[in-house]
Amino acid sequence: xxxxxIIHKWYWVWDFEKEEEWLNQMAEDGQVLDSVGWCTYRxxxxxxxxxxxxxxxxxxxxxxxxxxxxxGAECVGHVFKWAYYRRRTDEGPFELYNDIDSxxxxxxxxxxxxxxxxxxxxxxxxxxxxxxxxxxxxxxxCSVLLAYAIGRIHGKKEVLQKERKLHE
Numbered sequence: 001x002x003x004x005x006i007i008h009k010w011y012w013v014w015d016f017e018k019e020e021e022w023l024n025q026m027a028e029d030g031q032v033l034d035s036v037g038w039c040t041y042r043x044x045x046x047x048x049x050x051x052x053x054x055x056x057x058x059x060x061x062x063x064x065x066x067x068x069x070x071x072g073a074e075c076v077g078h079v080f081k082w083a084y085y086r087r088r089t090d091e092g093p094f095e096l097y098n099d100i101d102s103x104x105x106x107x108x109x110x111x112x113x114x115x116x117x118x119x120x121x122x123x124x125x126x127x128x129x130x131x132x133x134x135x136x137x138x139x140x141x142c143s144v145l146l147a148y149a150i151g152r153i154h155g156k157k158e159v160l161q162k163e164r165k166l167h168e
């Protein structure tokens with residue numbers, strides 16, 4: 001019977017790479033992600049290094065999901081639009097985005113998604129200010145954080161562009 005461990009941890013949306021690193025370090029240490037929720041990670045025992053974990057902004061594409069399943073990946077769960085996948089290391093390398101172009105397109109998808117949420121929060125916040133709603137400051141604060149997130153992810157895109165120029 002596998003022992004379960006629950007860890008509550010917070011990651012900002014722009015830290016998705018750090019979150020993935022942490023999840024892979026847990027798997028390397030013998031604790032594989034079993035399920036995920038809002039700031040909640042449930043792990044079960046596994047052989048050290050038995051799994052590789054990947055995060056992805058879910059594309060709602062059944063062909064993509066089938067392709068991942070055929071490649072041996074298992075979806076562990078979702079938090080909003082973020083999907084968490086695991087695959088056994090003995091099945092070989094597991095990369096979702098392994099070249100500059102695919103990483104760039106991935107970051108564009110993240111920016112578009114966050115941009116939509118940003119504009120919705122901004123609109124709701126501005127309408128709330130006009131209507132003297134007590135929730136308006138929270139929406140405006142969310143807008144500021146989301147704008148910051150877009151800037152941070154755009155910074156990751158700039159790093160990719162520099163890397164692209166080095167390889168040309």
